[in-house]
Amino acid sequence: MPLILNEEQEMLQDAANGFLAEKAPVAAFRKVRDNKPADGFCRELWSEMAEMGWAGIIVGEEHGGSGFGYVGAGVLAEQMGRNLTASPFFSTSVLGATAIQQYGTEKQKAENLAAISSGETLYALAVDEGPRHNPGRIAFSAIPSGNGFTLSGTKTFVADGHVADKLIIAARTSGEQDDPHGITLFLVDADAPEITREHTPMVDSRNAANLSVDGLEVTGDDILGELDGGFGALEGILSAGRAVLSAEMSGSAQQVFDVTTDYLKEREQFGQKIGSFQGLQHRAAQLATEIEMMKSAVLKSLKDLDQDFANAGMTCSLAKAKTGQVAQLATKEAIQMHGGIGVTDEYDVGLYFKRVHVAQQMFGDAGFHSDRWAKKSGY
Amino acid sequence: MSDLENFRIEVRAWLQENCPEEMRDGDITAENQCWGGRQWEFQSEAQKIWFERALAKGYTVPTWPKEYGGAGLSADQAKILDEERQAINARKPLSNFGISMLGPALLAFGTHEQKAQHLTAIARGEIRWCQGYSEPGAGSDLASLKTKCEDKGDHWLINGQKVWTSNADISDWIFCLVRTDFDAPKHKGITFILIDMASEGISVKPIVLISGHSPFCETFFDNVKVPKSYGENNASVVGEVNRGWDVAKNLLVHERGMLGTMSPLRGTSGPESLGKHAAEKIGLDATGRLDDPALRQSIAQAELDDWAYNLTVERLTDEANAGSGLGAKSSMLKYAASELTKRGTELLMEIEGTTGATIGEDGIEYGSLANNWLYHRAYSILGGTTEVQFNIISKRVLGLPSE
Numbered sequence: 001m002p003l004i005l006n007e008e009q010e011m012l013q014d015a016a017n018g019f020l021a022e023k024a025p026v027a028a029f030r031k032v033r034d035n036k037p038a039d040g041f042c043r044e045l046w047s048e049m050a051e052m053g054w055a056g057i058i059v060g061e062e063h064g065g066s067g068f069g070y071v072g073a074g075v076l077a078e079q080m081g082r083n084l085t086a087s088p089f090f091s092t093s094v095l096g097a098t099a100i101q102q103y104g105t106e107k108q109k110a111e112n113l114a115a116i117s118s119g120e121t122l123y124a125l126a127v128d129e130g131p132r133h134n135p136g137r138i139a140f141s142a143i144p145s146g147n148g149f150t151l152s153g154t155k156t157f158v159a160d161g162h163v164a165d166k167l168i169i170a171a172r173t174s175g176e177q178d179d180p181h182g183i184t185l186f187l188v189d190a191d192a193p194e195i196t197r198e199h200t201p202m203v204d205s206r207n208a209a210n211l212s213v214d215g216l217e218v219t220g221d222d223i224l225g226e227l228d229g230g231f232g233a234l235e236g237i238l239s240a241g242r243a244v245l246s247a248e249m250s251g252s253a254q255q256v257f258d259v260t261t262d263y264l265k266e267r268e269q270f271g272q273k274i275g276s277f278q279g280l281q282h283r284a285a286q287l288a289t290e291i292e293m294m295k296s297a298v299l300k301s302l303k304d305l306d307q308d309f310a311n312a313g314m315t316c317s318l319a320k321a322k323t324g325q326v327a328q329l330a331t332k333e334a335i336q337m338h339g340g341i342g343v344t345d346e347y348d349v350g351l352y353f354k355r356v357h358v359a360q361q362m363f364g365d366a367g368f369h370s371d372r373w374a375k376k377s378g379y
Numbered sequence: 380m381s382d383l384e385n386f387r388i389e390v391r392a393w394l395q396e397n398c399p400e401e402m403r404d405g406d407i408t409a410e411n412q413c414w415g416g417r418q419w420e421f422q423s424e425a426q427k428i429w430f431e432r433a434l435a436k437g438y439t440v441p442t443w444p445k446e447y448g449g450a451g452l453s454a455d456q457a458k459i460l461d462e463e464r465q466a467i468n469a470r471k472p473l474s475n476f477g478i479s480m481l482g483p484a485l486l487a488f489g490t491h492e493q494k495a496q497h498l499t500a501i502a503r504g505e506i507r508w509c510q511g512y513s514e515p516g517a518g519s520d521l522a523s524l525k526t527k528c529e530d531k532g533d534h535w536l537i538n539g540q541k542v543w544t545s546n547a548d549i550s551d552w553i554f555c556l557v558r559t560d561f562d563a564p565k566h567k568g569i570t571f572i573l574i575d576m577a578s579e580g581i582s583v584k585p586i587v588l589i590s591g592h593s594p595f596c597e598t599f600f601d602n603v604k605v606p607k608s609y610g611e612n613n614a615s616v617v618g619e620v621n622r623g624w625d626v627a628k629n630l631l632v633h634e635r636g637m638l639g640t641m642s643p644l645r646g647t648s649g650p651e652s653l654g655k656h657a658a659e660k661i662g663l664d665a666t667g668r669l670d671d672p673a674l675r676q677s678i679a680q681a682e683l684d685d686w687a688y689n690l691t692v693e694r695l696t697d698e699a700n701a702g703s704g705l706g707a708k709s710s711m712l713k714y715a716a717s718e719l720t721k722r723g724t725e726l727l728m729e730i731e732g733t734t735g736a737t738i739g740e741d742g743i744e745y746g747s748l749a750n751n752w753l754y755h756r757a758y759s760i761l762g763g764t765t766e767v768q769f770n771i772i773s774k775r776v777l778g779l780p781s782e
């Protein structure tokens with residue numbers, strides 16, 4: 001399998017590029033940020049994305065999806081990263097769709113995948129319980145009662161948590177807090193009265209919410225995947241999330257780098273283009289090289305998810321670690337190489353810096369993934 | 380006992396007696412520092428008392444001559460005062476651009492009358508100054524500035540635009556670089572001039588930063604008339620007309636010196652030790668190490684770099700006091716301090732995790748961690764970018780030929 005996009009995927013990329021440049025450029029994101037609509041994104045835009053088949057990008061055609069797989073999702077995410085497009089795409093079409101398509105029963109697939117593909121129903125994944133990503137540490141409790149469970153606990157920084165219609169919650173059905181065994185995923189309605197959702201504004205102006213659940217009764221039918229064996233599913237969903245987030249960050253890094261190299265060719269000081277100073281040239285050259293490394297890692301992780309989902313975890317960690325570093329470097333260098341204008345709100349590079357900061361932390365930063373890599377490699 | 384040892388005992392006692400408890404809360408931040416100026420209102424009674432007592436003793440500007448409101452301390456004495464102040468964690472009673480930038484330049488280039496007017500007002504916290512150097516086309520290449528200043532007999536007429544003028548909207552006066560000769564080589568036609576911001580024709584427009592706040596402005600000059608002099612021997616121009624670059628450069632060295640001596644890793648208002656702070660937030664593993672090996676390594680590296688940096692400030696300051704001044708090595712300190720400050724805020728964001736990236740319902744809260752982290756991106760840009768400092772080090776310290 002060559003490590004490049006095929007013709008269909010390239011067409012998807014062109015289409016996404018054209019559509020987002022017209023409908024959801026950075027200026028549109030600014031509007032969302034400044035007007036602070038309660039949803040945190042534009043519903044009309046999301047409907048249009050769904051009509052084009054983006055909401056069901058990884059969902060099979062039998063469930064109304066467009067069957068592009070993870071490479072397709074990454075192609076879209078990359079363009080969204082270039083434009084800082086805010087939408088429920090990541091939570092619903094990547095995390096929600098992966099959870100159900102990979103781990104759901106036929107019944108759950110039938111009930112949910114079409115609703116994802118049409119863009120009607122929004123999903124969110126509730127994993128972390130503190131400010132640092134730690135999917136193995138689950139205290140949120142699911143206590144057996146009657147022929148079901150009672151859910152109680154809190155979840156933090158759930159992306160799109162406050163707009164989601166359905167929540168996928170990682171809960172503890174047995175074992176101790178740090179035990180990988182004993183975690184179970186539940187798929188529940190987000191508007192249950194036992195669930196309180198508190199919107200937490202973030203520096204990247206995207207949506208997150210803290211959830212607190214107090215005695216929500218669920219049945220065995222609400223379990224997604226295996227009882228007590230949810231950690232494996234969680235790792236799979238997170239891997240997909242990490243790869244697609246990496247694709248998004250890769251898009252942001254490339255965009256901000258393009259803007260910067262344009263600026264180096266345009267801004268003059270000392271009677272010459274600042275791009276003629278070797279102090280900047282060498283760093284730009286180094287960054288360009290790093291960006292190539294990052295793109296390879298991202299594409300590989302997406303291809304692995306499509307070809308051998310269960311074994312894609314390591315390359316997804318590679319992608320997340322590499323993009324976390326490179327995208328941060330790219331946004332920092334963008335600010336620095338712009339000088340004073342780079343730290344103004346009016347100029348876009350700061351928006352990329354903020355988004356990349358949140359995205360690189362989400363589902364594990366470079367430190368988390370290098371540590372994970374080392375542990376899985378036996379050292 | 381030597382004079383200096385006596386001085387230390389005296390200073391220690393004076394600080395103990397005069398510095399209010401509330402003012403012993405560590406380093407100043409942009410929010411809690413005492414700036415002074417016409418519009419200034421003290422934030423607390425303690426801040427006012429501390430300022431007034433320091434003023435009476437000449438300690439708002441300890442090294443300046445007594446006749447201009449200082450205490451006339453020698454460099455060695457000033458160092459002792461600073462050490463003793465820091466030992467009780469006391470804030471500086473007054474800090475602003477007048478003290479750190481304009482003052483030293485006036486001391487070097489001003490007439491007695493200029494010093495008597497301006498230095499005294501700075502020492503007393505009466506006038507707040509801002510710096511009008513940068514222009515849209517003149518940033519790193521400051522000497523290419525174009526703001527036009529014409530000789531109209533009894534006054535100067537100024538037209539042009541400055542940009543990135545920190546606090547222009549709340550400052551009383553501006554020290555400005557203007558072009559008085561458009562035909563001379565670029566460094567030879569610049570003049571350093573002092574202007575009252577209340578002059579007709581000056582307008583300012585705040586620029587919002589990525590941190591969500593607006594500490595700096597665009598400053599416009601539209602037919603601004605500036606008197607040739609503010610009194611006998613008290614010209615508005617400092618130094619000679621067309622020789623302002625000498626003054627400007629002298630001031631930049633002081634600005635860099637100032638930027639290069641703020642305890643960098645702690646940035647403003649950071650915790651005493653990043654490592655201990657991280658241990659409290661994240662916890663330790665079974666072997667007593669921070670429960671995040673990658674982060675532990677980064678913090679330790681930064682703390683060691685910070686330590687080495689602080690020792691270098693101490694060593695270079697001692698060397699400078701003993702001999703010929705800091706000179707171009709101030710560029711090394713400015714570079715190192717701004718990079719360390721940025722790293723400090725980045726590490727804090729990492730320690731806080733997602734919590735650090737949360738903001739208020741109305742945006743980024745002033746003084747919050749996210750605000751500090753974003754604001755400090757500017758440290759390697761303001762006062763001459765890191766790249767410009769590298770160029771200066773290459774040229775002036777290492778004697779390397781130009782590109």
Ligand SMILES: Cc1cc2nc3c(=O)[nH]c(=O)nc-3n(C[C@H](O)[C@H](O)[C@H](O)COP(=O)(O)OP(=O)(O)OC[C@H]3O[C@@H](n4cnc5c(N)ncnc54)[C@H](O)[C@@H]3O)c2cc1C
Nearest residue numbers: 275276277278279280281282283285286773779780781782
């Ligand atoms: C192990 C080895 C194998 C080699 N094999 C071959 C071979 O098979 N065939 C062959 O022809 N040559 C070979 N070389 C020579 C090699 O190509 C030269 O050493 C190289 O081009 C550098 O030239 P120089 O040694 O004259 O160093 P210089 O060019 O004098 O460089 C000195 C330093 O200045 C830097 N520098 C130079 N110009 C610039 C610039 N414009 N901008 C920024 N920095 C600059 C360099 O990076 C270097 O750090 C080999 C060298 C080595 C070390």
Ligand SMILES: Cc1cc2nc3c(=O)[nH]c(=O)nc-3n(C[C@H](O)[C@H](O)[C@H](O)COP(=O)(O)OP(=O)(O)OC[C@H]3O[C@@H](n4cnc5c(N)ncnc54)[C@H](O)[C@@H]3O)c2cc1C
Nearest residue numbers: 277336337339340512513518519543545757761762764766
């Ligand atoms: C928060 C803040 C506060 C400020 N406050 C003030 C103030 O109060 N008064 C005032 O006058 N100014 C102030 N400044 C302006 C500051 O001094 C300038 O922003 C700075 O000198 C850089 O100029 P510039 O923004 O035009 O960037 P440019 O000079 O356009 O630089 C763009 C990029 O090119 C690089 N570059 C330029 N020349 C070279 C070279 N020869 N070699 C290698 N790289 C090069 C720069 O390092 C930078 O990375 C402030 C700036 C900031 C961000």
